[in-house]
Amino acid sequence: MGHEMLNAWLYIGLFTLVAAALPAIAIFLAGLLSPRKPNPIKDATYECGVETVGPAWTQLRVQYYLFALAFLIFDVESVLLFPWAVAYQQLPLFAIVEAIIFLAILVGGLFYAWRKGALNWQ
Amino acid sequence: MVASTLPVEYIRALLPEIGLLVLAGLVLGLDLFSSEVSRQRWLGWVVAAGSLGIAGLSLAFAYPVASPRLLWGGALRLDEVGFVFRMLFLAGVGLTALFAMQVKDLAGKGEFFALLLFSALGFSLMASAADMVMLFLAIETASIPLYVLAGFYLRDIRSAEAGLKYVLFGAVASATLLYGLSLLYGMGGTTRLYDLEAALRQAQAPLEMVAVALFLVLVGFGFKVAAVPFHFWAPDVYEGAPTPVTGYLSTASKAAGFAVLLRFLIGVFAEQTAFWTLLIGILATASMLVGNYLALVQSNAKRLLAYSSIAQAGYILIGVAAGTPLGATGAVYYLIAYLVTNLAAFGILTVVEQVLGSSDLKALEGLQQRSAPLALAMLAALLSLGGIPPFAGFIAKLLVFGSAVEAGQIWLAFVGVFNSIIALYYYLVVLRTIYRFTPGVEPISEIKPAWRLALGICVVGIVLIGVWIAPWYSWAGSVARVLWVY
Numbered sequence: 019m020g021h022e023m024l025n026a027w028l029y030i031g032l033f034t035l036v037a038a039a040l041p042a043i044a045i046f047l048a049g050l051l052s053p054r055k056p057n058p059i060k061d062a063t064y065e066c067g068v069e070t071v072g073p074a075w076t077q078l079r080v081q082y083y084l085f086a087l088a089f090l091i092f093d094v095e096s097v098l099l100f101p102w103a104v105a106y107q108q109l110p111l112f113a114i115v116e117a118i119i120f121l122a123i124l125v126g127g128l129f130y131a132w133r134k135g136a137l138n139w140q
Numbered sequence: 141m142v143a144s145t146l147p148v149e150y151i152r153a154l155l156p157e158i159g160l161l162v163l164a165g166l167v168l169g170l171d172l173f174s175s176e177v178s179r180q181r182w183l184g185w186v187v188a189a190g191s192l193g194i195a196g197l198s199l200a201f202a203y204p205v206a207s208p209r210l211l212w213g214g215a216l217r218l219d220e221v222g223f224v225f226r227m228l229f230l231a232g233v234g235l236t237a238l239f240a241m242q243v244k245d246l247a248g249k250g251e252f253f254a255l256l257l258f259s260a261l262g263f264s265l266m267a268s269a270a271d272m273v274m275l276f277l278a279i280e281t282a283s284i285p286l287y288v289l290a291g292f293y294l295r296d297i298r299s300a301e302a303g304l305k306y307v308l309f310g311a312v313a314s315a316t317l318l319y320g321l322s323l324l325y326g327m328g329g330t331t332r333l334y335d336l337e338a339a340l341r342q343a344q345a346p347l348e349m350v351a352v353a354l355f356l357v358l359v360g361f362g363f364k365v366a367a368v369p370f371h372f373w374a375p376d377v378y379e380g381a382p383t384p385v386t387g388y389l390s391t392a393s394k395a396a397g398f399a400v401l402l403r404f405l406i407g408v409f410a411e412q413t414a415f416w417t418l419l420i421g422i423l424a425t426a427s428m429l430v431g432n433y434l435a436l437v438q439s440n441a442k443r444l445l446a447y448s449s450i451a452q453a454g455y456i457l458i459g460v461a462a463g464t465p466l467g468a469t470g471a472v473y474y475l476i477a478y479l480v481t482n483l484a485a486f487g488i489l490t491v492v493e494q495v496l497g498s499s500d501l502k503a504l505e506g507l508q509q510r511s512a513p514l515a516l517a518m519l520a521a522l523l524s525l526g527g528i529p530p531f532a533g534f535i536a537k538l539l540v541f542g543s544a545v546e547a548g549q550i551w552l553a554f555v556g557v558f559n560s561i562i563a564l565y566y567y568l569v570v571l572r573t574i575y576r577f578t579p580g581v582e583p584i585s586e587i588k589p590a591w592r593l594a595l596g597i598c599v600v601g602i603v604l605i606g607v608w609i610a611p612w613y614s615w616a617g618s619v620a621r622v623l624w625v626y
Contacts, residue, residue, distance in 0.1 A: 129172075130168065130172065133172045134172075
C-alpha cells in the first residue's frame with residue numbers, strides 16, 4: 019500500500035471523527051446553556067403538528083400498500099428517466115425507442131391496476 | 141440500429157421465450173377486456189393452445205443446429221438440452237392450464253395463467269442459460285411467480301402458509317446458490333459456465349474451495365428438485381398450494397432444477413466427477429429413503445404424493461450420480477415420464493378435492509364407484525410411479541438403475557430397487573382405498589371437457605412413453621450427448 023493511499027484513508031478517518039464530534043459538541047453545549055422550563059404541552063409527542071390520539075401500534079389498511087407500490091414504481095421511473103431526458107439531444111434512435119418501450123410497459127401496468135380496481139378506495 | 145444486424149439465429153434461440161412472453165401479455169389483455177364467464181370458459185384454452193403453438197413453432201424453427209452454439213454474448217446456449225426441456229415445460233404449462241380450468245377459483249383469473257407462463261419463461265431460460273448471471277436471473281424469474289402461485293388462495297390459511305414457507309426457503313436457497321456462484325467467479329474470473337472449468341484449472345483453484353462452491357451450488361439446485369436434505373419445504377407447500385399448481389411444482393419445477401444441475405455438474409465440475417458422483421449418490425439414497433419412509437405414514441393424498449415426489453427425485457438423482465451419458469439419458473427420460481404421470485395424479489386429486497372438499501386419503505374411498513375412468517387413470521399413474529410395466533415409469537427406472545450398474549455403482553441400484561418395493565406398498569394402499577367397495581357414494585359429475593382432455597393426454601402419455609420408447613429415448617439421448625460437448 020502506497021503512502022498516498024494511506025494519507026487518503028487518514029483523511030477519511032479524520033473526517034469521520036470530526037463529523038461525529040460536531041453534533042455531539044452542539045448537543046452537549048445546548049444542554050449546558052439552554053434554560054429548562056418543562057410543561058405538559060412541551061413534553062407531548064410531536065407528530066407534524068397534529069395532536070396525537072391513541073397508541074402508535076395501530077393497523078394500517080392494506081390498501082395503502084398497493085398505493086405505495088404503485089407510487090414507488092413511478093418514483094423510480096422518474097429517477098431513471100432523468101438522465102435520459104438530460105442527454106436527450108445526443109441519444110441515438112435506439113435509446114429513445116428503448117425509453118418509450120419502458121414507458122409503455124409502465125403505462126400498461128398502471129392501466130392494468132386501474133382496470134382491476136386497485137386504485138379504488140374501498 | 142442493432143435490431144437490423146441481429147442474425148436470425150439470435151431470435152431462434154429465444155423463440156419459445158418470446159412466444160411465452162407474448163402469450164402472457166395476451167392473457168393479461170384478455171383478462172382486462174372480458175367478462176368473468178367468458179374467462180372461465182376460454183382463458184385456459186388460450187393458454188393451452190398457445191403453448192401448443194409455441195411448441196410447434198419451436199419444433200419447426202428453433203430446433204438446435206448440429207453443434208451447440210453460444211449466443212447473446214454467451215448468455216444462452218442453443219442446444220438439445222434447452223430444446224428438450226423447453227418442450228417439457230411447454231407441455232407442463234399447457235396441461236396445468238387445462239387442469240386448472242376445472243377449478244372455479246383459478247379458471248377465471250388471468251393473473252393465475254400469466255404467472256404460470258412467466259414461471260415457464262424462467263424455466264426455459266434456466267434450461268438454456270450458459271452464464272452464471274443469466275442462470276441466476278432465470279432461476280429468480282421462475283421462482284418468484286411460483287411463490288405467488290403457491291399462495292394463490294389468499295383467504296385460505298394453508299395456501300398462504302405454503303406461499304410464505306416457499307418464499308422463505310427459496311430466498312435462503314437462492315442466497316446460498318449465489319454465494320456458491322460468487323466463489324466460482326472469484327476463483328475462475330469468468331461467469332461463463334463453459335469457460336469456468338478451464339479457468340478453474342488454470343488458476344489452480346484449491347480443491348477445498350471448489351468443493352465448498354460445489355456444496356453451496358448443490359444447496360440451490362437441491363432445493364429446486366426437492367432432494368433430501370433440502371426437501372423440508374416440499375410437503376407443506378405441496379399440501380397448501382392449489383392442486384394444479386402442486387402438480388406443476390412437482391414436475392416442471394423439478395425438471396428445471398435437474399436441467400441446470402446436469403449442465404452445471406457436467407460442464408463446470410468435470411474435473412471433480414469422482415467427488416460429485418459420490419455426493420449425488422448419497423443425496424439420492426437419502427432422498428429415496430426419507431421420501432419413501434415418510435410417505436408410508438401419510439394420511440393426506442397431497443402430502444403422500446409430496447413425499448413420493450421427494451423419493452422420485454432420488455431415483456432421478458441415481459441417473460445423475462452415474463455421471464455417464466446413459467445416466468443423463470435415464471434422468472431426462474425419467475423426467476419426461478414423470479411429467480405426465482404426476483400431472484395425471486394431481487389432476488385427479490384436483491377433481492376429488494373439488495367434489496369432496498378434502499384431499500385426505502379417505503376422500504379417495506370408493507373412487508371406482510364414483511367414476512371408473514378416473515379410478516383407472518389413477519391406477520395407471522400410481523403404477524407408473526411405482527415402476528410397473530407397461531407404464532412409463534418402468535422404462536425410466538430401468539434406465540436409471542441400468543446406468544448405475546454400468547457406472548459401477550451397484551449399491552445405488554440395489555438401494556433404488558429396494559426403495560421401489562417400499563414405494564409400491566404405499567401406492568398399492570392408495571389403490572386399495574380407491575377400489576374397495578364403499579357403500580353410499582355418489583358418482584362424480586360436472587367434469588369439464590378441458591380437464592378430460594388433459595387427463596386423456598396424460599394417460600396416453602403414460603402408456604405411450606412406456607411402450608413406444610424410441611422417440612423419447614433418442615430425445616433424452618441427444619440431451620445427454622450434448623451435455624458433454626464443450
